[in-house]
Amino acid sequence: MKTKNASARRENDGYLFIIPAFIYMLVVLGYPLVYNLILSFKNVDVKNLTKGGSVFIGFENYINLFHDSTFLLVLRNTFIFTIACLVFQFTIGFAFAMFFNQKFKLSGPIRGMILVSYMMPMSVTGLLGKNIFSNAGLINDLLGKIGIQGPEWLVTGSTALIAVVIMNCWVGIPFNMLLLMSGLTSISQDVYESASIDGANWGQKFLHITLPLMRGSIMAVLMLGFIYTFRAFDLMYIMTAGGPLNATDVLGTYSYVRSFTQFKFSEGAAVAMVLFACLFIIGLFYLRMLAKEDD
Amino acid sequence: MFKTKEGRKELVNSIVAIIIAIIFLFPIYWLVQISFKSDSETFGKILTYFPHEFTVDPWLVNLTDKTFLLSLRNSFINGFLTMGIALILGVPAAYGMGRFKVRGSHVFLLTFLVAQMLPASLTLTPMYLIFNKLHILGTHFTAPIAIAAASIPFAVVTLRPYFKSVPKALDEAARLDGCGALKSFLYVMIPAVKTGIITIVVISFLNGWNDLVYSMTFNVNAEMRPLTANIYKFQNAYGTKWNCIMAYGTILVIPVVLLFIFLQKYIVGGLVAGAVKD
Numbered sequence: 289m290k291t292k293n294a295s296a297r298r299e300n301d302g303y304l305f306i307i308p309a310f311i312y313m314l315v316v317l318g319y320p321l322v323y324n325l326i327l328s329f330k331n332v333d334v335k336n337l338t339k340g341g342s343v344f345i346g347f348e349n350y351i352n353l354f355h356d357s358t359f360l361l362v363l364r365n366t367f368i369f370t371i372a373c374l375v376f377q378f379t380i381g382f383a384f385a386m387f388f389n390q391k392f393k394l395s396g397p398i399r400g401m402i403l404v405s406y407m408m409p410m411s412v413t414g415l416l417g418k419n420i421f422s423n424a425g426l427i428n429d430l431l432g433k434i435g436i437q438g439p440e441w442l443v444t445g446s447t448a449l450i451a452v453v454i455m456n457c458w459v460g461i462p463f464n465m466l467l468l469m470s471g472l473t474s475i476s477q478d479v480y481e482s483a484s485i486d487g488a489n490w491g492q493k494f495l496h497i498t499l500p501l502m503r504g505s506i507m508a509v510l511m512l513g514f515i516y517t518f519r520a521f522d523l524m525y526i527m528t529a530g531g532p533l534n535a536t537d538v539l540g541t542y543s544y545v546r547s548f549t550q551f552k553f554s555e556g557a558a559v560a561m562v563l564f565a566c567l568f569i570i571g572l573f574y575l576r577m578l579a580k581e582d583d
Numbered sequence: 584m585f586k587t588k589e590g591r592k593e594l595v596n597s598i599v600a601i602i603i604a605i606i607f608l609f610p611i612y613w614l615v616q617i618s619f620k621s622d623s624e625t626f627g628k629i630l631t632y633f634p635h636e637f638t639v640d641p642w643l644v645n646l647t648d649k650t651f652l653l654s655l656r657n658s659f660i661n662g663f664l665t666m667g668i669a670l671i672l673g674v675p676a677a678y679g680m681g682r683f684k685v686r687g688s689h690v691f692l693l694t695f696l697v698a699q700m701l702p703a704s705l706t707l708t709p710m711y712l713i714f715n716k717l718h719i720l721g722t723h724f725t726a727p728i729a730i731a732a733a734s735i736p737f738a739v740v741t742l743r744p745y746f747k748s749v750p751k752a753l754d755e756a757a758r759l760d761g762c763g764a765l766k767s768f769l770y771v772m773i774p775a776v777k778t779g780i781i782t783i784v785v786i787s788f789l790n791g792w793n794d795l796v797y798s799m800t801f802n803v804n805a806e807m808r809p810l811t812a813n814i815y816k817f818q819n820a821y822g823t824k825w826n827c828i829m830a831y832g833t834i835l836v837i838p839v840v841l842l843f844i845f846l847q848k849y850i851v852g853g854l855v856a857g858a859v860k861d
Contacts, residue, residue, distance in 0.1 A: 301764040302683025306691055309676035309735050312668075316706075316732045317698050323709035337712070384603070392596040400847045402607045407850065408839045409793040411811045412832045415818075416610050419617070419825055426613060429630045458610065463854075470855045519702030522795045526814055543704045548800060553708050560704040571700050575693065 327557035334551035342554075349558035358534055359542065359559070366538040366563075369453060370517045374510060377457045381464025381509075386498075388465065389472045399465070406462040414526025417455035418442070445535030448528055452536050456523055463516075464509055471505025472498075504577070511574040515567055539563040611836070618642065618830035625826045641830035650805055650813065655834070657723070658792055658809035662838075664727035665734055665791030666784055672731075673738025673783060678768055680739065681746030682754070692743075695736040703796045706732070711800055725801040726809075730794050734787040741786075741853050745779035746772065782853030785846050792838060810835050 329344055336342040353359045388399045405413070420426040421441040428438030441451045475498070483493050499506075521540035524530055530537035530545070537545075539559060547556025617625070621636040645651045676695075680688055710729055714720045753775060757767035773780065792809075799812035810831070821827040843850065 302679045302685040304764070305675040305679030305683075305768070306685065309672040309739065310691060310694065312672050312735065313694060313698055313732065316710075316728060317701060320706040320709035320713065321701070323713070324705055327709060327712075332712075337715075387596075387599065387603075390596055392593045392600070394597045394600045398600045398604045400843075400851060401604055403847075403851065403854075404611065404836075404840060404843055405607065407789060407843065408611075408836050409795070409811050411793075411795045411814055412614070412835050415814065415828060415832045416614055419829070420610065420613060424630060426630070458607075461607075466851065466854055515700050519704065521703065525795070540702060540704045544707070544796070544800075547708045547711075553712065557708050560702070560708065563702055564705050567700060567702065571697065574700075575696060578696070 324557045324560060327554050328561045330554050332553045332557075334553075337551075337553065345554075349555055350562075353555075353558055353562065358537075361534055362537045362539060362542045363562070365449065365534075365536065366518060366520075366540075366566075369449065369456070369520065369536075369538055370514060372453045373456050373460055373517045374513050376453070377460030377464050378510060378513065380457070381461045382468055384461065384465040385468035385472055389469055399469075403462045403466065405458050406460075406466075410459065410522035411526045413455055413459060414523045417451060417523070417527040421451040442528055443532060445532055448532060448536050452524060452527060455527065456517065456520065459523075460513065460517065464513065467509045467512070468502070468505055471502045475501050507577055508574070511570055511577070514570050515574070518567055518570075519563065539566075614829050614836065615833050617825055618833045620826045622824065622826065625824060641824075641826040642834075644827050645817075645830050645834065651810075651817070651831075653806045654808055654810045654813045657798075657807060658811070658835075660723050661726055661730070661794060661798060661809045662788040662791035664724065665730045665794075666787040668727060668731035669734035669738050669783060669787035669790075670780075673735040673787075674742060674773070674780065675768070676735070677739045677742035678746050678772055681743040682749075682772070692739075695739045699733060699736040699740065701733075703729075707796065707800055710797075714801060721802050721804055721807055723807070726794060726797040727791055729797040729801070730790050731787070734783075734790045737786060737790075738783045741782060742776060742779045745776040749775045778849060779853070781846060781849045785842050785850055786853055789839060789842070 328349055329346060330342050331345050331348075332342045384399075384402075388395050422428075423440050423443075425441075427441065431438040439447045441447045479497055479501075480493055483497060488496070519540055520538055521544065524536050524538055524541050525544070528536040530541045534542075539562060543556045543559035543563065545556075546559055547553050616633050618641050619634040619637050619639065620631070621634075621638045621640065624631060624634065624636050676691075679685065680691060685691070706729070710725075711720070714725050719725055749772060754767045754771055757771040762771070793811065794809070795811040795814075798809050802808045802812065805813055805816055814831070817831055818828055
């Protein structure tokens with residue numbers, strides 16, 4: 289009896305430590321989340337914000353969005369941007385992870401150094417991108433040295449999107465490398481050794497040992513990568529401001545412009561809900577995977 | 584030395600690694616070197632790869648500007664306030680979840696995991712409207728309050744495994760000595776997970792320091808904005824004076840690099856733990 293009371297008391301002590309943070313999350317994230325949903329069904333803008341008189345208009349904001357060609361372009365951009373980034377940052381990140389997973393003296397220090405691009409402010413990355421992709425910037429100068437006349441990167445829509453993808457990969461590669469390396473180090477070297485004895489070559493080992501054993505890490509890194517890339521904002525905001533002509537506009541920047549440049553708060557909220565819906569689907573898969581790992 | 588097969592492999596790997604580092608870090612070198620160029624070199628017809636007319640003027644232009652110095656101060660305020668909130672709320676929550684058999688603990692964990700994934704765009708507009716109603720827009724607190732909503736989940740997810748791995752005997756001994764839960768948390772558990780705490784300190788500071796979207800939305804006044812949020816203002820002021828813009832950017836990167844040099848292992852360990860769970 290006594291022990292039961294003690295353990296119950298212990299459990300209650302646990303709540304005391306968790307509840308403050310939990311309440312904070314509910315107030316600072318949960319409440320705005322619900323607020324945002326409600327907002328997206330109303331017609332709040334800068335006029336009726338102060339005077340009042342906003343009303344519920346049902347799905348009108350959403351219906352308008354899907355009839356708005358700019359929004360559809362932005363939606364498409366967001367997917368193209370995300371998938372392009374995922375493909376390159378994952379492939380290169382994986383190659384880096386395998387390379388730095390080898391034991392040599394410089395492996396640790398250099399692996400650490402290249403993480404700086406992941407940790408520095410994205411707004412500075414945007415500044416850098418704006419500079420090196422300018423017409424007489426570093427990229428075109430280097431291209432010129434090998435006899436190629438570089439394009440006006442940030443003036444043309446398609447090349448601007450490529451430039452933004454490249455800058456984002458510069459940030460994403462170290463992140464992918466880091467997470468994939470932690471997966472690689474968990475594979476025992478014995479498995480590779482016995483495969484070598486059986487006469488397996490490098491490609492066979494990669495296909496039949498590395499990939500299957502890394503499945504969990506690979507899925508995690510791709511899903512997290514999707515979640516972090518799909519919600520991009522800072523890079524485009526500083527580097528291209530979504531331009532030229534919305535060519536690099538993504539859901540994050542488009543929602544911001546609706547809310548805080550045009551002050552159509554409800555329309556911005558609706559765009560944000562679409563962004564959330566896309567993340568939610570991927571997020572569910574990710575959480576299900578984590579739950580499976582826990583069992 | 585490099586006659587053996589192993590030795591040759593070490594040499595080849597080292598060379599490849601150095602090439603990767605040079606290519607990968609070149610943009611950062613580019614940022615810094617432009618910041619030491621004179622105006623005439625910046626506007627020159629030929630693109631130079633290192634400053635031929637070395638000068639610190641672009642730095643002085645920034646460092647003697649009143650708005651710049653205020654923004655720098657605001658960046659530090661952003662970093663430290665975010666760190667403070669993340670530590671005060673996140674560390675106890677991680678302890679509660681790592682050490683106690685709490686009913687519904689998976690609901691809590693799920694909440695924190697989901698919170699980590701939410702995009703700023705989603706809560707930005709409502710927060711702006713709420714802060715507007717409360718008349719606290721344009722104060723130092725608004726941005727850190729919002730940023731910490733991402734730092735707290737990071738702290739919980741990262742630190743929980745650390746707390747879990749502390750031997751049971753340690754806090755049981757503390758309890759036998761008559762320590763309450765709070766005392767044993769403060770004096771026994773926190774020192775035991777020091778490494779994890781340093782990770783939270785660094786990452787939550789950087790969350791605040793790196794923030795752009797909350798800071799520029801909640802603060803209209805340039806003198807209340809951190810450096811990140813004033814980039815456009817200074818870009819407009821400097822025009823195409825890239826040397827001044829890059830000095831501005833370099834100053835923004837310095838704390839990140841310093842933290843990296845001194846606390847690298849904590850950052851790396853934390854990033855992995857925070858993203859992959861235990």
